[in-house]
Amino acid sequence: MSMLERITISHAPAATVLIRIVVGTVFLSEGIQKFIFPDEVGAGRFAKIPIANAETVAPLIGGIEAVCGILILAGLFTRFAAIPLIAIMLTAIFTTKIPILLGSEFLGFSLRKVSYYGIWGFLHESRTDLAMLFGSLFLLIVGAGRISIDNILSRARQIDEPENKS
Numbered sequence: 001m002s003m004l005e006r007i008t009i010s011h012a013p014a015a016t017v018l019i020r021i022v023v024g025t026v027f028l029s030e031g032i033q034k035f036i037f038p039d040e041v042g043a044g045r046f047a048k049i050p051i052a053n054a055e056t057v058a059p060l061i062g063g064i065e066a067v068c069g070i071l072i073l074a075g076l077f078t079r080f081a082a083i084p085l086i087a088i089m090l091t092a093i094f095t096t097k098i099p100i101l102l103g104s105e106f107l108g109f110s111l112r113k114v115s116y117y118g119i120w121g122f123l124h125e126s127r128t129d130l131a132m133l134f135g136s137l138f139l140l141i142v143g144a145g146r147i148s149i150d151n152i153l154s155r156a157r158q159i160d161e162p163e164n165k166s
Helices: 003-008 016-036 043-048 054-074 078-102 119-125 127-142 149-160
Strands: none
Touching (some): 003 078, 003 149, 016 054, 016 078, 016 127, 043 054, 054 078, 078 119, 078 127
16 A cells, blocks of 8 residues: 555545544634734744744744645545644643643743633643644544545545456
8 A cells, every 4th residue: 555545545434524624624724813913823922932933933833734724624635734733733732731731831831821720721721722633633543534535536546556356
């Protein structure tokens, strides 16, 4: 099985499209907003965390989120698109939510003001991050599902390839 086949093949049900819609829409929206509202969610926010080279990193992350969000919505190279999104969510949790869990700055990452700290503050503040992380992990594992461009590509390759008669 080729690498392309491993990326596109999926036996997941058609309902997988619902997870793709949620994950893809959230990442596309967040990616676009990093450009529209740079002070609030883009470079300005990254600088407050602090993330080094925020003015370079924020647009890069915004672009990755937008492009991968579109790929996931379309169901095109879904597994491949999920990988950078998983890395982004792990980084977001590590840099912004772990300080809330601990109630203090963590490895140089700032603690922002929230209503409460500890496990309940962490769970409340990270609910979207965790949902996007696990939604992306789900798509990495099962693929795009039946209603996707990946499925169309996978079926087209099966038709084009002669059957192996061994």
